Amino acid sequence: MTNTLSxxxxxxxxxxxxxxxxxxxxxxxxxxxxxQINAKGEGYISTLCEMCVWRCGVLxxxxxGRVVKLEGNPEHAHARGNLCPRGQxxxxxxxxxxxxxxxxxxxxxRGEGKFRKASWExxxxxxxxxxxxxxxxxxxxAMVFSSTHNLSQVQFENLLQAFGSPNYGTQRSLCxxxxxxxxxxxxxxxxxxxxxxxxxxxxxxxxxxxEAISNSETGDLxxxxxxxxxxxxxxxxHTKTAGxxxxxxxxxxxxxxxxxxxLINVIVTEKLxxxxxxxQYTTGFDELANSVRAYTPEWAATLTEIPAETIRRIAxxxxxxxxxxxxxxxxxxxxxxxxxxxxxxITILNALVGNWGxxxxxxxxxxxxxxxxxxxxxxxxxxxxxxxxVPWKYPFVPLKIGVFQQLRDSILSEEPYAAxxxxxxxQNPVLSLPDRQRTLQAFAKMDFVVTVDIIMNDTAWFSDVxxxxxxxxxxxxxxxxxxxxxxxxxxxxxxxGEARSALWIYKQLGQRLGISDFFQYKDEEDYLRQxxxxxxxxxxxxxxxxxxxxxxxxxxxxxxxxxxxxxSGKIEIKSALLAKAGYAALPAWEEPLAPRGGQFYLLTGKxxxxxxxxxxxxxxxxxxxxxxxxxxxxxTAASLGLKDNDLVEVKSEVGKVYVxxxxxxxxxxxxxxxxxxxxxxxxxLTTAYGLGASDSDLHITYTDPVSxxxxxxQTFVTVKKVERS
Amino acid sequence: xxxxxxxxxxxDTTRCIDCRACMIACTVENxxxxxxxxxxxxxxxxxxxxxxxxxxxxxxxxxxxxxPSCASACIVGAWQKREDGPVxxxxxxxxxxxxxxxxxxxxxxxxEWDKGIAGGALITKCQMCKQxxxxxxxxxxxxTCPTGALTFGERQELIAEAHKRINTHPTRYxxxxxxxTENGGTSYLILSHVPFKELGLPEIAPTxxxxxxxxxxxxxxxxxxxxxxxxxxxxxxxxxxxxxxxxAAAEVIETEKSTEETK
Numbered sequence: 007m008t009n010t011l012s013x014x015x016x017x018x019x020x021x022x023x024x025x026x027x028x029x030x031x032x033x034x035x036x037x038x039x040x041x042q043i044n045a046k047g048e049g050y051i052s053t054l055c056e057m058c059v060w061r062c063g064v065l066x067x068x069x070x071g072r073v074v075k076l077e078g079n080p081e082h083a084h085a086r087g088n089l090c091p092r093g094q095x096x097x098x099x100x101x102x103x104x105x106x107x108x109x110x111x112x113x114x115x116r117g118e119g120k121f122r123k124a125s126w127e128x129x130x131x132x133x134x135x136x137x138x139x140x141x142x143x144x145x146x147x148a149m150v151f152s153s154t155h156n157l158s159q160v161q162f163e164n165l166l167q168a169f170g171s172p173n174y175g176t177q178r179s180l181c182x183x184x185x186x187x188x189x190x191x192x193x194x195x196x197x198x199x200x201x202x203x204x205x206x207x208x209x210x211x212x213x214x215x216x217e218a219i220s221n222s223e224t225g226d227l228x229x230x231x232x233x234x235x236x237x238x239x240x241x242x243x244h245t246k247t248a249g250x251x252x253x254x255x256x257x258x259x260x261x262x263x264x265x266x267x268x269l270i271n272v273i274v275t276e277k278l279x280x281x282x283x284x285x286q287y288t289t290g291f292d293e294l295a296n297s298v299r300a301y302t303p304e305w306a307a308t309l310t311e312i313p314a315e316t317i318r319r320i321a322x323x324x325x326x327x328x329x330x331x332x333x334x335x336x337x338x339x340x341x342x343x344x345x346x347x348x349x350x351x352i353t354i355l356n357a358l359v360g361n362w363g364x365x366x367x368x369x370x371x372x373x374x375x376x377x378x379x380x381x382x383x384x385x386x387x388x389x390x391x392x393x394x395x396v397p398w399k400y401p402f403v404p405l406k407i408g409v410f411q412q413l414r415d416s417i418l419s420e421e422p423y424a425a426x427x428x429x430x431x432x433q434n435p436v437l438s439l440p441d442r443q444r445t446l447q448a449f450a451k452m453d454f455v456v457t458v459d460i461i462m463n464d465t466a467w468f469s470d471v472x473x474x475x476x477x478x479x480x481x482x483x484x485x486x487x488x489x490x491x492x493x494x495x496x497x498x499x500x501x502x503g504e505a506r507s508a509l510w511i512y513k514q515l516g517q518r519l520g521i522s523d524f525f526q527y528k529d530e531e532d533y534l535r536q537x538x539x540x541x542x543x544x545x546x547x548x549x550x551x552x553x554x555x556x557x558x559x560x561x562x563x564x565x566x567x568x569x570x571x572x573x574s575g576k577i578e579i580k581s582a583l584l585a586k587a588g589y590a591a592l593p594a595w596e597e598p599l600a601p602r603g604g605q606f607y608l609l610t611g612k613x614x615x616x617x618x619x620x621x622x623x624x625x626x627x628x629x630x631x632x633x634x635x636x637x638x639x640x641x642t643a644a645s646l647g648l649k650d651n652d653l654v655e656v657k658s659e660v661g662k663v664y665v666x667x668x669x670x671x672x673x674x675x676x677x678x679x680x681x682x683x684x685x686x687x688x689x690x691l692t693t694a695y696g697l698g699a700s701d702s703d704l705h706i707t708y709t710d711p712v713s714x715x716x717x718x719x720q721t722f723v724t725v726k727k728v729e730r731s
Numbered sequence: 732x733x734x735x736x737x738x739x740x741x742x743d744t745t746r747c748i749d750c751r752a753c754m755i756a757c758t759v760e761n762x763x764x765x766x767x768x769x770x771x772x773x774x775x776x777x778x779x780x781x782x783x784x785x786x787x788x789x790x791x792x793x794x795x796x797x798x799p800s801c802a803s804a805c806i807v808g809a810w811q812k813r814e815d816g817p818v819x820x821x822x823x824x825x826x827x828x829x830x831x832x833x834x835x836x837x838x839x840x841x842x843e844w845d846k847g848i849a850g851g852a853l854i855t856k857c858q859m860c861k862q863x864x865x866x867x868x869x870x871x872x873x874x875t876c877p878t879g880a881l882t883f884g885e886r887q888e889l890i891a892e893a894h895k896r897i898n899t900h901p902t903r904y905x906x907x908x909x910x911x912t913e914n915g916g917t918s919y920l921i922l923s924h925v926p927f928k929e930l931g932l933p934e935i936a937p938t939x940x941x942x943x944x945x946x947x948x949x950x951x952x953x954x955x956x957x958x959x960x961x962x963x964x965x966x967x968x969x970x971x972x973x974x975x976x977x978x979a980a981a982e983v984i985e986t987e988k989s990t991e992e993t994k
Contacts, residue, residue, distance in 0.1 A: 075759050077874060088877045094755040216748035221877050228746050228878040234900075244777065246748050249786025256782050614750040626758060629765055630751040630772075639781060671781040 033480070033497035034068060040550030047071065052079060052552020054495040056478035057092035057099065058617040059155045060084050060220045061486075063552065064093065066479060066498040073097055073479055073499050081553055083222060083488055090219045091615045095626035100477040100499070104461050104623055104692055107503025110472040116450070117468050119689050124471075126504060126514070133471050134518030136454040137169065140427045146170030147390035148424065150413065153431040154618075157483035157495055158508035161525075162431050163406070165512045167385040168524035172392045173425065175410040177438055177618070179714045183409070185336050187402050187713035188349035191581040192357070194571030196404070198366040200332065202226035205365060207327035208237045209320070211262050211352060212339030216246035218612035238320055240265065241339045242609060243637070243679055244672035253316075256674050259340035259607040259719055260598030261310040265317065266333075266351035267595060268306035271298045272321035273358050280328060283360025287568060290580020290592065294354065297592045325359055332356070332365040340609060340719035343710045344596040350581075351593040357577045362568055376556045377485055377492065378539045380526040391422055400714040401587055409714035411707050414439050417448040427454040431508065432475065434619040436464040437686065440705030440716055441660050458511060461623060462690025474505045481507035482530035485537045485548075490556045492541070494534070494548050509533055589712050601676065601722035606638075608658070608723045609679040610701055616683045622694040623686075634698035635668035637679040638725065643669040646725070653728045656680070656699070658721050660706050663699035664728060678725060680704075738816035738864065739886035739910075739918035740873060741893055742789060744930065745903060746880035749776070749788045753872035753881060757792075760860060760871035767841060769793070769857040770872060773931035787925040789932075790872065790881070792857040793818060793839045794910060795918035798939040804834030809854075816886070816918045817859030825853055836914055836935050859918075886918055893922050915939030 034043050034051065043049035050065040055076070063082020067075040076096050078085035085093075109129030114120025124132075140148050151166040152175035153159055166174055178186065186196045200223070202208075208230065215224045231237055231250055239251035240262065248254040257265060273279050274295050284291050303314035303321075310317075324331045333355045338345045356366055394413035396403045403409055414435070417425045428449065439445045449455060449468045457469040466472045475481070480501040485492055501507075509530045516525035527533035535545050543554040569575055573582040585591035601607055612618075615627045622628075636656060638648065648654065650669045655662055656678070663685065673679055685700025708717040754770045763769055773791035777784055799818045802810035809824040810831060820840075827848045832840045839856050846852035860870035868874065873883040882889065893908040909927050910917035913935045923930055 075871070087874065089752060089756070089875050090877050091750050091752040091755050094752050094759060094875055097759055216750070219748075219750060219877065224748065225877050225879065228748065228880075232746060232879075244781075244784045244786070246750075246786060248784070250745075250748070254782070254784070614748070625765065626755055629758065629768075630754045641781070670777065671779065671784055672777050673781075675781075 033500050034071070036496070036546060036549035037068075037498075039546075042550065043068065050077070051496070051498040052494070053479065053498055054082075054157070054483075054493055055085075055089065055093045055096060056156065056495075057090075057096050057621065058219075060222075061157075061488075062089060062093055062221050063493060064089070064096070065552075068498055071499060073100065078221070079552065081491075082493065083491075084220075086222055086225065088221060088225065090221050090224075091627065091630065092219075092617055092621060092624075093221070095615075095621075095624050096479065098624045098626040099460070099621070100479045100502075102461055102623060102625075104690060105477070105502060105505070106460065106462055106466070106472055106474040106690075107505055109474060109504065112470045116455070116470065117446075119467055121472065126506070129471055129473060130511075130514050130518055133456050133473070134515060136456075136470075137427060137429070137515075137519060140453060141169070144424070144426050145390060146386075147172055147388070147393075148426040149173070150175065150393070150417065150425045150428045151430075152176070152410070152413075152428070152433055152435060154433040156432055157486055158431075158512075160484050161509055161512045164382070164524055165515065165521075166429075168382075168516065168521040169519060170386045170388055172388045172390055173394070173413065174392075174406070175394065175408055175413045175435070176406070177410060177433065178407045179403075179409045179411060179709075180438055180440070180716050180718070182336065183403060183407060183713040183715035184338070184341070184345040184349045184710060186404070186407060187715075188346055188353055189335065190402065190404075191584055192350060192353040192572070192578055195368065197336065198368065200334065201365055201367055202230045202235075202332075204330055205230050205235050205332050206330040207324055207332070208235055209324065209331075209333040209355075210237060210239045210247065210251075211266075211334060211337060211348070212241050212611070213334040213337040214241065214245045214247045214611055216250060217614045219614055236323070242607070242674040242677045243611065245611070246614070248672075255310075255312050255316070257339055258309065258311045258674070259609065259677060260342045260344065260600065261306075262338050262340070263344050263348040263351055263593065264301070264306040264309040264595060265312060266348060266355055267298055267301035267593060268303045268310075268314075268317045269321045269324065269355055270294070270351060270358065271301040272303060272318055273325050273355075274298055276321075278322065278325035279358040280360030283329075283362070284358060287360075287362070288357050288577045288579050289574045289582075290578060293580050294592055297594060301595065324355075328359050329361045329364045331359050331361060335366075340607065341715065341717050342598040342720055343708060343717045344598055345715060345717065346710050346713045347590065347593040347596060353577075354579050354593065357579060362577070376487060376541060377537045378541075380533060380536045382524045382526060393417065393422070393425060394714075396714070400711075402583065402712060403714040407714075409709060410435070411439055411716050412709055412714065414445055414448050415707065417451060418444060424451075426452060427456075428452050429456050430465050430469075431458040432460075432620075434463045434465050436468060437619040437683070437700060437702055440702055440707045440718070440721075442700060442702045443661060444707070445702075458508065460505070462688050463620065464686055464688045464691075467688035467690055473511055474503065475511065476501035476505040476507050480505060482509060482534060483507070484509070485534055487556070491553045492538075492543065492548065492556065493553045496549055584712070599720050599722075604724055605722040606725060607674075607677040607719060608656075608701065608704060608721050609637075609673075609677050610682050610718050611679065613681050616681070619683050622683050622697065623691040625693050628693055633666065634681050634684045635666045636699075636725065637668050637670050637673045639673050639675040639677075640669040640671055642675045643667065646727075648725070648727055654725050655728050656704065656723050656725050658704040658706065658723045660721075661703040663701075663703050665699040667725075678723065737814060737886050737918060738859070738883065739795070739889050739920055740870070741882045741884070741889040741920045742922070743880050743882075743896070744774075744787050744789055744921070744923045744925070746878045747788060747790070748878055748880075749786075750877065751790075752875045752877060753790050756871040756875040757857070757860075760863070763855070766845065767843070767855055769855065775929050775931075778925060778929060785925060787923065787929055789921065789923075789930045791931060792872075792919070793859075794837050794914070795857075795859060796914050796939065797916040797918070798914070800834040800836060800914065800939065801831035801840060804830040806830065813861075815864065817861050817864070818918075819858050819861055820854060820856065822853045827852055827854075829854070836933060838933075886920075889920055893920055896922060912937040 062085035063079030080087035110121035303317040307314040393416035513525040684698030774788040843852035909921040
């Protein structure tokens, strides 16, 4: 297998010059009309990136019907004219030689990878036929749907709700359920926005912004540090973000909660909090003061391995920065069942210094309130409970978020009932869910599996039908707002092969499933026109400029006294909802599991050039990617007789993988780290197949009972050398 | 020397997160083959011993010297320092002698070794995205940088900006703007929080290497003319041969393409 791109591939990428007069392809008509494409067919078309969920505005340089370069759109708040490495490499995602460009129907055994090409007509008929047959035999709930955060998700949700299934899996429980549920309990919103423009003191608890890049937020952080803001970074690894910190604290995994409880203890007992803010806008402070009494810095020092005086000093510095101090409330250095309480402690820490309105703001969100949508009837009533336990087992997890790993486990146990079909769109649960063997067993139980994607990802590989979606540079998606601006994702080139947009695919399925009333749009453009109807903006204008401004929020509204959507209308230090449900209403220490002799903590965390489980086949990203190796502290490695680049066996309770070792100074001696997303098993991914190892083969499934979050770090591994044969 | 307005880059290690967006942007913009790169990551990355660690990297590319050693070493005049900053290369003049590679104190020009001289191999390096400068755009690497670690502008203004940053934060930076005087001055200026050698940058005297090499070269002029003539002859022959090869290669590509399409 070769992982280098030959010159030949590059000829493909840049495209041979077409001879004769230039006729703009359909996709470039609007830009051509608006004068953005010149007579030679060259120019820039505005659209939106999809290399991660930050969704930056992009100006795509096109030349004779091909996209040759992507630039960040200066008008887009998430891009500001810049793109991250993934955004820059987007051309190769579109021109990936492994793109699936016709519908495929499985002919071999499932997972064998034998497919035949089919027409859309045949493939869609087959999908609808199977879905209807499952619905008739077992009920609509026997069809499971799963998809990941994307612009067409609104229509994916429409499809499953119109079909009548309650079973919906997103990737969020593998990522940030603990953060979302904690924010909902404390602030009554999923994720407050963060403003770095005036920040003076920042605590990042594993929020590795230099590698888990959110383009503009990463830029904001670096600029804040440049202006002189002090950044404290907690992580068992010395990441690229640690390299920017004034102080790196190599905290012991599982003890983030102890660190933050001790900060609260100092701030409360020494009365360093913002008393006006706390008394006016929060509830439960007195109970908090009682409950944190035992959590002294000395107590936390033994757990976290951070000296008590350091914790005390940071508490002093943080509170001294007052409303210009920010404890990033979105991540953790490691993910244990106690992470939910960690997130709660972090949100409370912010409330204590009263940084609402300066550092933390009501969520920017992507609500499309100003936009219309096609008419449709009410959804059918769903009587069946959800397989993922929401809300009957996990009452605080939003329906649109779910508990994905529980969904998989319920499929295996057939409790409370059996599922028979799985519809996945642009998501790769075979690689993303913990304990891959169990996921493959769940897929094996299905009567029917269908996947919508642009490449043959691992889940597509185990499907019966693969429906080829147009890439993000080839299609329209439903419009979304960013602040007061509507931005458009529009095709900058024609779809390759037979690839089609999600809007088209779901409408076609809707017609075949007898639910066409839920898809009342003629085509993609008609869908967008109906969205634009209330706004006075024409689709043509929007296509030409890429965005349109809606009226500004009234100043008076912005200055209104803050109100939070919690039972008390205040920031709930003591959560009324958690108390009512019988959970700890104030964050309290929970002892995490710990490795036994010879075992290591297995850490996970993103790298700058990959997004979750879908970008590893991109050859351009691969060109500048560091090889995925298992990080181990150099001294520890030496004590075990291991050297850099030794092949090692990494073994957990549920699986083992083989990977090369990286002996490094940049990690705690009791931890190892493996970058996620590698170890693809689909042979349809010629670049990614066989590259590296997957931590999903090692991860044990542990679900936090409150937030439904998967505790990704509660897996401990042994590492031993493999003699190469 | 008469002052000329010219562009330069300013790179600041304290803002760089080693994301490598610059490198990918460069590859796409300049259609750099997968086995070549005009920018590479230099520096030790992790410095120190656990738990006392620092990080430092830089995207290393052509320094675009004010008095480029590559140009003075080149016997066919393939290299030129443009008034607006970039050191550019004319592949129609190059004979593949690789004197420039030996001359460059920064080890920048690459040779397409995989092709070999007989394969029509050329020298490759960053040319400051001259095609973008022509239409008023910044180089692709600068344009995309998410953290503002790379900036682009008039050289004298960037030198002033660099000194301003050092003066504002004297404990943050090494008190030196690399490239202000190195090798007679370069159009890639670097600010760092670690000694420059930790970034893989050579310690170079302010006197350009050219001043030395040109003295030597002047004595070897007759030799150079003769050798140059011989090499030119070789280059012409190679070029004639390659023309035939290129046509053959294009045919192979077409055949491979159509084979793929029928798969």
